Amino acid sequence: MSLNDTTRGNRLHIGLFGRRNAGKSSLINALTGQAVATVSSVPGTTTDPVYKAMELHGIGPVVFIDTAGFDDEGMLGKLRVEKTEQAARETDIALLLFSGLDMAEDLKWLAFFRRQKTPVILLISHADELADEGRPLQAAVEQAAGEKPLLVSAGDKKGLEQVRQELIRALPEDFEQPSITGNLCQAGDLVLLVMPQDIQAPKGRLILPQVQTLRELLDKGCQALCCTTDQLAETLDRLKEPPKLIITDSQAFQKVYPLKPAASLLTSFSVLFAAFKGDIGYFLKGAEALLAIPASAHILIAEACTHKPLQEDIGRVKLPRLLRRKSGDDLKIEIVSGKDFPADLTGYDLVIHCGACMFNRKYVLSRVQQCQEQHVPMTNYGLAIAALLGILDKVSLPYEP
CATH class of the missing domain: 3.40.50.11420 (Rossmann fold)
Structure with a gap:
């Protein structure tokens, strides 16, 4: 990576969600102007989410995410839907495609995004093929969702400019990344x-x-x-x-x-990345809670990277060593990596997350929200190590929590 590159973790993530054959892949190809996703009339063509980084006029660096249909079936279908759910948690703006009058599943996903406070743009694709059928469907979606969907077509490019304008309008107010070093330094220092x-x-x-x-x-x-x-x-x-x-x-x-x-x-x-990617106030409270955990505590260590464990690995060796030095060998430590993160966290006394440089802020905050909702303290590597070394109050934070 050069100093001029925008990493994927710092780009606006725009996810496309809908049933199989709702037109997600065709739409992402039309929006990007490239054959990013495989288009087929065969249901279930898209399996793992497809990520495409590009520049979008009026917004800047973005990542489009093409996901599997959330109505996929069977054992493999269940795994694909799980991948779609993971992609949903890192989505900054969701494009939700409705494709029929049976909207129960679509509305369930709409409710999920609203709970996550993720801006959602409602769409009806294949407008050129639906013709007169599109208007009744548009009215039905508006009545059920409380918001009028846009009619779009990848074939004749209908509605694509409207989608771009809606993306600009839906840009989260807090999307602008905070400064990494915050108030700790200024020009000339x-x-x-x-x-x-x-x-x-x-x-x-x-x-x-x-x-x-x-x-x-x-x-x-x-x-x-x-x-x-x-x-x-x-x-x-x-x-x-x-x-x-x-x-x-x-x-x-x-x-x-x-x-x-x-x-x-x-x-x-x-x-620094505790504030840049996550919630510095919640992480600080988690680091303080770390000092009071019982000897039999159950701790989850979450790594963003999926690298092969190396000698003296910080998450798998050094941090567990410090934890056991403080609390003893009865401490139970579990380690997950990449996007593996338990839905049920109630069995843990504390979650310690890495700096998450490979994740976008939205995805890290979704994990913070999970911990908050389940009343599980959470901190990150840097704050945890400072607490275990007894210098937490000596370490400077980029922002006041």
Whole structure:
């Protein structure tokens, strides 16, 4: 990834949802102007969600998600619907296609999106084929859903400009990504990034949070200086004055904190991403709750990445080691990765999430909402490690919770 790329996790996610053969794939091809999705009259052609990143005039970088029909059947159909449900949780704006007068399933999904506070645009596709049948269906949907759907057609491009205008209108007010570094630094400040190059950082590359943070610092007009953990003491000795802010990897807190000048603020990439991707206030309360968990607690560690576990992996080795050092070997720790996340969280005393650099903010907040609704504390790697090391109150947050 170059410094100029917009990662998928930072793009507006626009999902297309509807029954099989509702016209989702045809519509996404028409909206993108490309043959992104396979179009067929055979029901169930779309299996796993198809993601297409592009620039949409008037909005900017987006990701279109073409999903399987939510009326799919059989064992494989059930798995496809589960994938569709996952895609729904990361959708910033939903395009919901109605295709018939039997609307029970469509309305159930509409209710889901409204509970998630996801803007929904109601559509009736194949308008060129429906002809006179489209108007009665449009009226029926309006009566059932309380909102008039747009008539669109991928074939003759009817309604596509209206859809684009509705997408602009439906753009969530809070979609603009918050600043990664928040109030911790401003133009002219010297910021020192301590970036361990361990086995988890592929040779020749930086990990994504480091790249994104570095890019923001340059955009802010900060003076960004980088070093590795073993070079920190020498780097600080060479400076005429201490840096305004030191950003490190959370797992290096123990080495960096003792060397930190008193005048410098200290935070980590994971702590910054707790606010950038999630709910910093809820995560902070979760970190405080971590200090009071019983020895027999059941903790869920959730990783966004699905990488092969490596030696000294932070989520699978280092964090569990710190947790057991605090609470003992009776602690039960369960680890999930990627988009595997239990629907029922009531059996857990705490959820600890990674920085989620690979997820979009909407999807992380949907997980936060799950925890809140089920009264399960949640925090993230950086805040959890700071709490376990006893320096939570010494770590600077990008925003006041």
